[in-house]
Amino acid sequence: MAVCIAVIAKENYPLYIRCSANVEDELKFHFTVHTSLDVVEEKISSTGKTSTARAPDMREFYLGQLYPSEDYRIYGYVTNTKVKFVMVVEASNTQIRDNDVRSMFRRLHNAYTSVVCNPFYILGSNISSKAFEKVVAGMIVDEQKKELFT
């Protein structure tokens, strides 16, 4: 369960940011997501060294953990259309596994694709689709919801 989920457009402005309900300072998360974009850019730039160890990563969408921080872990995912998803998870949350994060990103990607295919959605504008919000709400940790369902 994430604490914050963000969808960032190709031009690096946010299309959608949602934080969990019980955080005091939403702005801190906005800032964290913004700084993680640098790491994302670095990972997706193909002008970097292309050693054989990195070659398989170049074909994947999932970027893995972006950088460690004392309170939070941040994961990134980029699509072919250069839309980035960033997820912030509490560092104390040890139950969440890499595969869980991958499947969450996959669901986010599917939800985002549905939003784009909606003819009423104006490209590049904020996402206000209820269906998308429902998918995200299912992934954000909420103080009322104590279940482990991701």
Add this chain to the structure above:
Amino acid sequence: MTDNASGVLFDLLHSQLVAYIYSTIDNKNKCVSQLESLGFRIGVSLGEQLTKDLPRFRDELEVMKFICRDFWSSLYQKQVDNLRTNHQGVYVLQDNAFKLLTHISVGKQYLDCAPRYLALSCGLIRGVLSNLGVKSVVTSEVISMPSAKFQIMVQRT
């Protein structure tokens, strides 16, 4: 719905769409650009859908190959017959039996009507490319039905 059915449906819907646009818009010069911008929006959505399950593209040539193979076969049930490039950002896609033209004629008949049937497809290509980060200008040319050539000029900044 099988692939055959969706191909036929798209063909029929497209020809009706062209007829509708031409009957409702008074300024006939605007029809082609209207069709092209329709194609653009559809192309963006289609691009998002189709690239969801493919591995990440490394460079522009891979994007072009995706257009010629996966994109073309999902729309027209065949692949592009010929792709040429001058490696300076100009690509020419040649389809010897373009699906939306095969039912119109073979040879030179109705040649002057061909551009309106290609406008949507030009927009589709431009939309997919723009979504994948490639700004371009797409034009089409028909010398002899039903073979069509699409020229993509990539705008490099």
